[in-house]
Amino acid sequence: MSERPVHELIKELSQVLVQLSDKVVANLLDALHAVKYQDEQGARKIRMVDDEIDLAEVNLEARCLAFLALQQPVARDLRTIVTIIKINDDLERIGDLAVHIIDRMPEISPEMLELFDFESMGMRAGEMVQKSIKAFVSKDRELANHVCALDEEVDVMHRSVFKKVTALMKGPDSDVDQLIAALSISRYIERMADHASRIANEVIFLVTGEIVRHRGGFYEKLIESLKE
Amino acid sequence: MTVDAKETSESAQLQKATRDIYLPPERKKISGDDTIHISAKEFSIYYGDFEAVKRVSVDIISKYVTAIIGPSGCGKSTFLRAINRMNDLIPSCHTTGALLFDGEDVYGKFTDEVLLRKKVGMVFQKPNPFPKSIFDNIAYGPRLHGVNDKKKLMEIVERSLKKAAIWDEVCDRLDKNALGLSGGQQQRLCVARTLAVEPEVLLLDEPTSALDPKATAKIEDLIQELRGSYTIMIVTHNMQQASRVSDSTMFFYEGVLVEHASTAQLFTNPKDPMTEDYITGRFS
Numbered sequence: 001m002s003e004r005p006v007h008e009l010i011k012e013l014s015q016v017l018v019q020l021s022d023k024v025v026a027n028l029l030d031a032l033h034a035v036k037y038q039d040e041q042g043a044r045k046i047r048m049v050d051d052e053i054d055l056a057e058v059n060l061e062a063r064c065l066a067f068l069a070l071q072q073p074v075a076r077d078l079r080t081i082v083t084i085i086k087i088n089d090d091l092e093r094i095g096d097l098a099v100h101i102i103d104r105m106p107e108i109s110p111e112m113l114e115l116f117d118f119e120s121m122g123m124r125a126g127e128m129v130q131k132s133i134k135a136f137v138s139k140d141r142e143l144a145n146h147v148c149a150l151d152e153e154v155d156v157m158h159r160s161v162f163k164k165v166t167a168l169m170k171g172p173d174s175d176v177d178q179l180i181a182a183l184s185i186s187r188y189i190e191r192m193a194d195h196a197s198r199i200a201n202e203v204i205f206l207v208t209g210e211i212v213r214h215r216g217g218f219y220e221k222l223i224e225s226l227k228e
Numbered sequence: 229m230t231v232d233a234k235e236t237s238e239s240a241q242l243q244k245a246t247r248d249i250y251l252p253p254e255r256k257k258i259s260g261d262d263t264i265h266i267s268a269k270e271f272s273i274y275y276g277d278f279e280a281v282k283r284v285s286v287d288i289i290s291k292y293v294t295a296i297i298g299p300s301g302c303g304k305s306t307f308l309r310a311i312n313r314m315n316d317l318i319p320s321c322h323t324t325g326a327l328l329f330d331g332e333d334v335y336g337k338f339t340d341e342v343l344l345r346k347k348v349g350m351v352f353q354k355p356n357p358f359p360k361s362i363f364d365n366i367a368y369g370p371r372l373h374g375v376n377d378k379k380k381l382m383e384i385v386e387r388s389l390k391k392a393a394i395w396d397e398v399c400d401r402l403d404k405n406a407l408g409l410s411g412g413q414q415q416r417l418c419v420a421r422t423l424a425v426e427p428e429v430l431l432l433d434e435p436t437s438a439l440d441p442k443a444t445a446k447i448e449d450l451i452q453e454l455r456g457s458y459t460i461m462i463v464t465h466n467m468q469q470a471s472r473v474s475d476s477t478m479f480f481y482e483g484v485l486v487e488h489a490s491t492a493q494l495f496t497n498p499k500d501p502m503t504e505d506y507i508t509g510r511f512s
Contacts, residue, residue: 004509072468074495077508209497 006071010080013063014137017084017091020056021133023049024091024098025126028192031098032122035105035185036113043102050099057092061085076206083206087136090195090202094129097188097195107181116164116182121157121189124150128196135203144207147200154193161186255475255492258291258456265290265429265459266311270325273306273315280306282483283325293451293460295470295491298480299511304463307480308431310334311461312348313341329429346373349422353434355414357406357421362389362398365406365417369425384424391457392420393450412443419450430454432462436469448473467507471495479503 003011027049034042064085067073073081128150135143165183168174204212266288273281281303288294296304306315313334315321327334334344346369357365366385367375375381385402389395394416398409406417415435422430432451436444451460451473464470470477471491478488479500487494487503498504505511 006509074467074471074507075498075504078496 006073007077009067009071010073010077013060013067013084014080016056016060016063017087018133018137020053020060020088020091021129023053023056024095025129027053027095028098028122028126028129031101032119035101035108036110036119038105038110043105046102047099050095053092053095057088057095060088064088079206079209083136083202086202087133087199090199091129094192094195097192100188101185104181104184108178108185112175112178112182115168116161116186117157118185118189121154121161121186122192124154124157125189125192125196128154128193129199132196132199132203135200136206139203139207141204141207144200144203148197151193151197154190158186158190263290264288265330266461267328267331268307268325269328271310271327272324273303273310274320274322274324275318276320280483281310281480284485286478286485286488288459288461289476290459291456292475293455293462293473295474295477296461296463296480297465297467297470297477297507298486299506300465302480303483304478304480305433308433308461308463309350311429311431312345312350313339314350316341346425347427348429348431349425349427350431350433351415351418351422351435354438355411355418357409357414357417359405359407361403362406362409362417363402365421366424369421373425388420388424389417391423391454392416393446393453394420410443412439412446415439415443415447416450419447423454427458429459429461432460434463434465437465444469467495479506481506 027046030042030049031046033039034046064081067081071077128147131143131150132147134140135147161183165179165186169176169179198213201213204210264287268284268286270283270285271281272279272283284307296308298304309315310323310327311329311334315323323335329344329348333339358368360368363381363385366388367381370381370384375384386395386399389398394413397413398404398417406414409417415438419430419435436447439447448469451462454460455475462470462473474491476488477491477494479486479494479498479502481502487498487500489499493499494503495507498507
């Protein structure tokens with residue numbers, strides 16, 4: 001049976017989302033590269049791409065809202081459109097965080113950056129975004145669960161940066177401004193991983209119809225993480 | 229009791245009370261004893277040898293709104309009409325299994341069909357007022373059941389028209405012919421005529437399919453008004469209508485009751501793939 005136009009449209013909206021995610025992940029990796037090499041021109045390009053991401057996010061949301069109003073979808077069609085709207089929002093936030101990293105560029109030196117492994121951390125966050133989108137496309141609950149598990153790794157990396165920054169701050173010649181900038185970058189990457197994890201949760205909703213956010217001792221885990 | 233514990237307790241009561249029918253917060257629980265009003269047990273309906281409704285087992289809870297959806301010819305109207313024995317008019321029609329109304333067998337040997345139809349009223353697809361005055365249309369049923377006192381009849385007419393949300397539009401022309409009303413008004417008049425004999429159940433067979441959107445909205449609002457006072461069952465081809473007006477939804481396909489679930493559940497995450505395919509328009 002060939003797809004009805006309404007289902008073709010859902011596919012098209014999904015494809016627009018995937019294209020947006022490709023752009024967001026590329027911009028995130030470019031941001032890390034630009035900071036590492038203090039690349040001013042690269043930083044300008046990242047801001048321009050973020051403007052494009054913002055525009056694409058608004059356009060996709062408008063198309064999804066029109067779809068809801070005109071097609072009145074139910075069941076998996078409804079869940080797909082709601083999931084696209086939510087993932088779209090997460091991707092836009094990840095895009096903003098990449099720009100926040102660029103904003104810290106003037107405040108941190110390459111020498112200070114070498115003390116931290118932001119590239120691995122950022123690559124891991126980027127991988128989480130890519131995998132969560134792959135889970136969306138293939139409606140793969142297992143992969144979505146895997147992405148949620150990866151979030152813990154990025155949290156561990158962030159805590160390790162936090163410990164290192166606090167230890168360095170206690171030194172006599174510590175450059176507090178640079179250390180705070182480093183901590184901010186770590187925090188931005190950790191937030192990106194959180195957004196990827198949210199996308200994975202939204203995929204679980206898409207597949208099962210269950211809202212799994214804040215389950216499984218989420219707050220307990222958060223409190224434990226803060227204690228550490 | 230903490231707020232959480234209270235909410236959990238209320239939620240548990242709600243689940244129990246509505247026999248696992250989940251109601252979203254905007255649809256208030258109906259107060260009452262939540263009895264099963266209509267119950268089908270392995271109930272089949274035949275036209276000659278053709279089994280139009282196949283071994284349906286379902287419980288309908290008192291005073292909630294139940295929608296019946298499904299493609300044409302799936303048996304939904306046949307099932308609805310069986311509840312007040314409208315199918316008796318078709319000679320080849322017979323049933324097996326049990327259909328209980330208030331615990332009594334609808335198809336029992338000693339069932340009084342006239343009394344049954346007084347308790348189980350019906351409104352059809354096309355408005356069908358009698359070619360009489362508005363007053364006489366509403367007074368027809370009560371007169372048939374022995375009410376002849378003019379003052380008493382006037383009370384019934386006013387109360388029924390008010391309940392059907394049409395009193396304000398017709399109160400100054402009760403002696404005018406009902407056929408002069410608009411389609412939407414005629415349909416609400418038919419609802420009022422059904423309410424005049426004080427039924428317990430309202431069966432609505434595609435009640436808005438011949439109406440414009442404004443008249444449809446009025447009928448849907450009326451269903452919400454009547455919810456809680458009557459057990460309402462509505463057959464509709466309009467799935468948005470089913471999702472707007474009902475508490476639970478039954479999906480029929482080829483005579484089989486495929487799924488019966490809370491409307492919120494059925495339209496967001498149906499359990500049966502066939503239901504999913506039907507409501508998302510993927511049916512081949």
